[in-house]
Amino acid sequence: MTMEKRSFDTLIVGAGGGGLRAALQLSQADARVAVVSKVFPTRSHTVAAQGGVNAALANVSPDNWHWHMFDTVKGSDYLGDQDAIEYMCRAAPRAVYELEHFGVPFSRLDSGKIYQRAFGGQSRNFGGEQAVRTCAAADRTGHAILHSLYQQNIRARTHFFDEYFAVDLVQNQQGYFLGAVAMDIASGEPILIEAKTTILATGGVGQLFRTNTNALVNTGDGMAMALRAGIPLQDMEFFQFHPTGIAGKGMLITEGARGEGGYLLNGDGERFMERYAPNARDLASRDVVSRAIATEVREGRGVGPNGDHVLLKLDHLGSDIVKKRLPGIRDMVMTFLHIDPAETPIPVYPTAHYTMGGIPTNRHGQVVVPVQQGAEEPVPGLYAVGECACVSVHGANRLGGNSLLDILVFGRAAANHVIRHLKEQRYHQPLPEDASEPAMQRLARWNREGKGESIAGLRIALAKTMEEHCGVFRNQDVLREGQEKVLALRERLAEAYIDDHSQVFNTARIEAMELENLVDTALATVSSALAREESRGAHSRIDFPERDDQHWLKHSLFSLEDLKMDYKPVRIKPLTVESFPPKKRTY
Numbered sequence: 067m068t069m070e071k072r073s074f075d076t077l078i079v080g081a082g083g084g085g086l087r088a089a090l091q092l093s094q095a096d097a098r099v100a101v102v103s104k105v106f107p108t109r110s111h112t113v114a115a116q117g118g119v120n121a122a123l124a125n126v127s128p129d130n131w132h133w134h135m136f137d138t139v140k141g142s143d144y145l146g147d148q149d150a151i152e153y154m155c156r157a158a159p160r161a162v163y164e165l166e167h168f169g170v171p172f173s174r175l176d177s178g179k180i181y182q183r184a185f186g187g188q189s190r191n192f193g194g195e196q197a198v199r200t201c202a203a204a205d206r207t208g209h210a211i212l213h214s215l216y217q218q219n220i221r222a223r224t225h226f227f228d229e230y231f232a233v234d235l236v237q238n239q240q241g242y243f244l245g246a247v248a249m250d251i252a253s254g255e256p257i258l259i260e261a262k263t264t265i266l267a268t269g270g271v272g273q274l275f276r277t278n279t280n281a282l283v284n285t286g287d288g289m290a291m292a293l294r295a296g297i298p299l300q301d302m303e304f305f306q307f308h309p310t311g312i313a314g315k316g317m318l319i320t321e322g323a324r325g326e327g328g329y330l331l332n333g334d335g336e337r338f339m340e341r342y343a344p345n346a347r348d349l350a351s352r353d354v355v356s357r358a359i360a361t362e363v364r365e366g367r368g369v370g371p372n373g374d375h376v377l378l379k380l381d382h383l384g385s386d387i388v389k390k391r392l393p394g395i396r397d398m399v400m401t402f403l404h405i406d407p408a409e410t411p412i413p414v415y416p417t418a419h420y421t422m423g424g425i426p427t428n429r430h431g432q433v434v435v436p437v438q439q440g441a442e443e444p445v446p447g448l449y450a451v452g453e454c455a456c457v458s459v460h461g462a463n464r465l466g467g468n469s470l471l472d473i474l475v476f477g478r479a480a481a482n483h484v485i486r487h488l489k490e491q492r493y494h495q496p497l498p499e500d501a502s503e504p505a506m507q508r509l510a511r512w513n514r515e516g517k518g519e520s521i522a523g524l525r526i527a528l529a530k531t532m533e534e535h536c537g538v539f540r541n542q543d544v545l546r547e548g549q550e551k552v553l554a555l556r557e558r559l560a561e562a563y564i565d566d567h568s569q570v571f572n573t574a575r576i577e578a579m580e581l582e583n584l585v586d587t588a589l590a591t592v593s594s595a596l597a598r599e600e601s602r603g604a605h606s607r608i609d610f611p612e613r614d615d616q617h618w619l620k621h622s623l624f625s626l627e628d629l630k631m632d633y634k635p636v637r638i639k640p641l642t643v644e645s646f647p648p649k650k651r652t653y
């Protein structure tokens with residue numbers, strides 16, 4: 067079969083904030099850049115980010131990047147790599163000012179400076195009073211950022227392959243990554259996009275769980291492509307459950323709602339966070355608040371006929387604040403619950419939100435793999451940025467507002483590294499004839515006619531399994547059973563077919579390939595969770611309730627082959643300042 071082939075300096079898979087920030091940097095440096103996205107770029111999940119992006123601008127309260135760094139290290143439950151965290155927090159103010167110059171319409175203070183709001187886990191002076199650090203464009207910050215970045219990319223002449231689905235990476239015999247095979251969703255035709263460097267920016271994998279805040283397209287495709295190419299995934303047991311999803315539905319109510327002064331109530335009308343986090347209360351770190359809500363409900367202090375949620379109270383803020391600072395939240399709650407949050411509290415429960423783990427990288431965005439005891443090496447030609455990557459700035463728990471920052475800072479850093487690399491790499495490396503074979507086999511596999519289980523049914527079964535077996539609280543028996551169920555689903559998927567090729571042909575093939583990706587990332591998640599016998603950040607084991615720094619202050623690495631677990635040390639040493647050694651974490 068002959069296949070269309072195109073060549074670029076750099077291929078970026080993913081047009082969310084991470085991919086577009088990298089693309090802009092590269093296009094502005096006159097590199098030839100292709101961006102592939104399975105949805106139109108401005109529909110990437112970044113568009114849904116509400117609350118804002120952290121930077122120590124000190125527009126509202128005194129602040130500096132070193133305090134931001136401390137909060138991030140503590141928020142990560144000391145599993146974050148401190149060199150990358152220092153790099154990110156120092157770069158934050160510049161990243162935000164750059165956005166301002168790209169045209170992002172930030173909300174403003176009366177002084178005209180960028181508006182900042184309080185978010186969870188942020189403090190002044192290394193654990194003191196609440197800091198006000200999150201820069202916001204009302205409650206539509208991601209929308210503003212993504213649209214501005216897209217427009218700037220159009221201006222810089224980035225080449226877009228809109229609505230193309232990347233199937234698999236291609237590499238040569240030396241293990242050098244040289245682009246990817248993608249499918250044009252409209253026509254079903256494959257295309258080989260050859261590149262000197264490839265950046266994965268495919269976002270997170272929230273679709274692993276039934277109740278989640280993520281876009282339907284967040285199916286972990288880049289992570290699974292890396293796994294299939296023999297690259298292990300890092301820290302996948304750490305999945306963030308956001309405390310305030312709309313109960314039973316999962317849509318996100320931004321932490322900014324509590325930042326503006328909202329608070330949680332249980333069935334007894336009690337502000338229960340005072341018991342769990344006496345200082346930070348409702349603005350404790352997300353893992354802490356999610357566990358508190360789940361515990362209140364489990365112990366019979368929930369709200370509603372089934373006692374299965376708690377309430378988020380905003381009505382005391384006054385309708386002016388709600389309309390001005392949280393207009394999108396108000397719209398959403400009125401649409402889905404038919405109540406006005408400026409008058410009636412919102413029923414909420416934790417919902418799957420953010421993938422802390424991902425493709426291991428260094429702070430230049432280069433994908434790295436272990437070579438021997440503790441040492442690691444960059445994989446030639448391959449980079450990863452954004453939520454699909456694990457750099458690792460979020461460690462065991464991400465702070466709200468740090469993910470938009472992560473995608474901007476490391477999108478830019480990876481692009482700068484690629485620009486240096488391209489100067490030395492003037493010509494394309496030869497691509498072996500059979501390089502696209504694995505991708506073509508996957509495409510052909512979902513072209514076969516036959517009768518089997520429905521893909522949609524298997525996807526629901528997977529999401530339910532993950533919710534029941536890998537949720538907020540975990541233990542060995544439940545996780546082991548979860549792992550067995552995921553393995554069984556994997557076998558069932560191998561026997562499944564798309565039985566009606568005449569109907570929704572290409573989209574059905576994509577759903578099948580997405581499910582393959584989901585199953586492999588589910589396996590990484592549940593296996594890593596089973597292996598880690600401690601509680602740290604978002605990973606909470608009832609059978610191992612304490613953090614165990616002696617045995618577990620290390621990153622996990624899951625490989626698809628034999629479901630092997632490996633570990634590597636945390637980079638405790640920052641770039642210029644002193645380390646923050648692990649301490650007991652209270653809020």
Ligand SMILES: Cc1cc2nc3c(=O)[nH]c(=O)nc-3n(C[C@H](O)[C@H](O)[C@H](O)COP(=O)(O)OP(=O)(O)OC[C@H]3O[C@@H](n4cnc5c(N)ncnc54)[C@H](O)[C@@H]3O)c2cc1C
Nearest residue numbers: 080081082084104112115117118232269452453467469470
């Ligand atoms: C509802 C919500 C609110 C949030 N609010 C905040 C916030 O206020 N502050 C904050 O810091 N963080 C927030 N986050 C987190 C943050 O928005 C995300 O982590 C971040 O935007 C991810 O950006 P990304 O570029 O990595 O990926 P995404 O924006 O998810 O983009 C992924 C891209 O990859 C493409 N893609 C994926 N697979 C393929 C494939 N196989 N082929 C081709 N293309 C592919 C998609 O088309 C898309 O373009 C929020 C997240 C959610 C879900």
